[in-house]
Amino acid sequence: MEIEPKFTARHLNFFYGDFKALDDISITINTHQVTALIGPSGCGKSTFLRCLNRMNDLIPGIRVEGNIQLDAEDIYASNIDVVNLRRRVGMVFQKPNPFPKTIFENVAYGLRVNGIKDKKILKQRVEKSLKQSALWDEVKDRINSSALGLSGGQQQRLCIARALAVEPDVLLMDEPASALDPIATQKIEDLIHELKKNFTIIIVTHSMQQAARVSDITAFFYMGKLIETGDTETIFTRPSLKQTEDYITGRFG
Amino acid sequence: MERHFIKELDDLKMTLLNMAALTRRAFEKATQAYLNRDEALARSVVEGDREINNLELKIDQIVLKLLALEQPMARDLRFILGATKISKELERIADQAVNIAERSLFLCQHPPLDHLPAMDQLIEVADAMLDAAITSFVEENTQKAIRIRQMDDIADKYTLEVLQTLIDKMVKSTPGAEKRILNTRRAVQTIIISRCLERVGDLATNIGEHVAFIVEAINIKHQKIDFDE
Numbered sequence: 001m002e003i004e005p006k007f008t009a010r011h012l013n014f015f016y017g018d019f020k021a022l023d024d025i026s027i028t029i030n031t032h033q034v035t036a037l038i039g040p041s042g043c044g045k046s047t048f049l050r051c052l053n054r055m056n057d058l059i060p061g062i063r064v065e066g067n068i069q070l071d072a073e074d075i076y077a078s079n080i081d082v083v084n085l086r087r088r089v090g091m092v093f094q095k096p097n098p099f100p101k102t103i104f105e106n107v108a109y110g111l112r113v114n115g116i117k118d119k120k121i122l123k124q125r126v127e128k129s130l131k132q133s134a135l136w137d138e139v140k141d142r143i144n145s146s147a148l149g150l151s152g153g154q155q156q157r158l159c160i161a162r163a164l165a166v167e168p169d170v171l172l173m174d175e176p177a178s179a180l181d182p183i184a185t186q187k188i189e190d191l192i193h194e195l196k197k198n199f200t201i202i203i204v205t206h207s208m209q210q211a212a213r214v215s216d217i218t219a220f221f222y223m224g225k226l227i228e229t230g231d232t233e234t235i236f237t238r239p240s241l242k243q244t245e246d247y248i249t250g251r252f253g
Numbered sequence: 254m255e256r257h258f259i260k261e262l263d264d265l266k267m268t269l270l271n272m273a274a275l276t277r278r279a280f281e282k283a284t285q286a287y288l289n290r291d292e293a294l295a296r297s298v299v300e301g302d303r304e305i306n307n308l309e310l311k312i313d314q315i316v317l318k319l320l321a322l323e324q325p326m327a328r329d330l331r332f333i334l335g336a337t338k339i340s341k342e343l344e345r346i347a348d349q350a351v352n353i354a355e356r357s358l359f360l361c362q363h364p365p366l367d368h369l370p371a372m373d374q375l376i377e378v379a380d381a382m383l384d385a386a387i388t389s390f391v392e393e394n395t396q397k398a399i400r401i402r403q404m405d406d407i408a409d410k411y412t413l414e415v416l417q418t419l420i421d422k423m424v425k426s427t428p429g430a431e432k433r434i435l436n437t438r439r440a441v442q443t444i445i446i447s448r449c450l451e452r453v454g455d456l457a458t459n460i461g462e463h464v465a466f467i468v469e470a471i472n473i474k475h476q477k478i479d480f481d482e
Binding site: 209212236237239245250251 | 256258259324325326327328329330331470
């Protein structure tokens with residue numbers, strides 16, 4: 001498969017008030033690949049992730065300089081429909097956050113917001129999303145039960161199904177397995193391998209092993225700068241820069 | 254506070270250096286036993302091999318533990334993989350030393366053959382190769398590690414010279430069944446020693462390749478290197 005860029009960030013600076021959280025970030029994120037963003041706390045990796053679907057817009061006092069293109073379209077251009085951007089670029093958070101509704105309604109929520117009312121279509125799309133998130137077999141007999149009755153790992157896969165239901169191109173994952181046990185974590189990681197066939201995935205993780213296991217490309221951030229990016233095998237076996245090596249071998253700080 | 258993992262890596266390095274020192278000593282003792290016809294020294298090489306074998310097992314154990322419990326990355330990972338490979342080479346070098354010692358024990362019990370200058374030179378080259386292998390590891394010196402291979406051709410040349418000389422001697426051996434058998438046996442044992450020395454050179458070259466992998470993340474195995482560069 002030919003590798004095409006999905007996101008292209010060029011000279012991106014990001015400010016929380018006077019604080020420069022991202023400093024001159026330029027990176028290309030490829031379609032149907034998993035890109036892991038790693039780095040110590042406060043390095044800017046989550047800020048960068050949230051720039052990709054403009055989730056940071058919700059924070060007062062922020063300022064963005066530079067450029068991010070999604071499929072060659074500037075996502076910070078004035079004519080961009082941010083709601084549509086977030087449909088195309090879905091997000092899954094650290095802690096599973098299902099709505100206090102049924103499993104079905106959780107997944108159908110985004111579809112209804114997007115104006116889909118046809119019950120047959122809703123049913124089809126909910127089933128497809130739950131299958132894509134590898135949850136269908138576990139919940140198909142209790143689809144109308146409360147989502148809050150699911151285990152943590154199941155809730156997280158439900159959140160992934162909810163993000164997938166609106167048929168995004170990209171899935172942003174902010175430490176999606178950090179609140180899960182090893183078995184649930186493994187399921188999420190296996191799921192990431194499956195999902196990349198159809199989606200572009202960008203994952204923030206504090207677990208170096210997780211980044212190594214799931215990603216094709218790894219980007220190392222430190223103090224707001226993108227220090228090194230490269231294919232994951234290279235980054236974890238022979239990184240170019242000492243700073244990267246020191247971080248991934250735990251000699252940092 | 255020093256990280257537990259770093260301490261464990263240091264322990265691995267120290268164990269490997271200890272193994273390298275013992276192997277080097279075994280090789281020196283074996284060649285001295287051959288040159289000086291010293292039976293006691295030859296026996297001490299045979300007896301000392303167990304300690305080197307035990308260190309190989311200890312290194313395997315440390316490596317398995319570090320891989321399982323620490324999930325090392327980058328240079329640490331390369332060092333751990335390299336350490337297990339280097340310990341295998343050292344163990345084989347020590348086996349060659351035992352082989353040399355055992356042949357020397359046989360030779361000590363019979364009158365010496367005529368002096369073989371090529372054998373002296375072969376011992377010198379093999380020793381230099383082993384020394385370069387170990388110091389390249391200690392100094393993390395890739396250039397030194399890569400250049401061990403240059404000496405390999407010289408070692409091969411002397412090995413061939415020893416072989417040719419001893420074949421000639423066997424062919425020209427004086428008639429008389431008993432003396433001819435003894436001559437042949439001594440010559441064959443000496444040829445085996447020369448073969449062991451040549452193998453030590455090969456194994457030292459392998460160590461150099463592992464050092465290059467650990468330090469520079471380059472794999473120079475099975476690759477031609479232009480030393481004129």
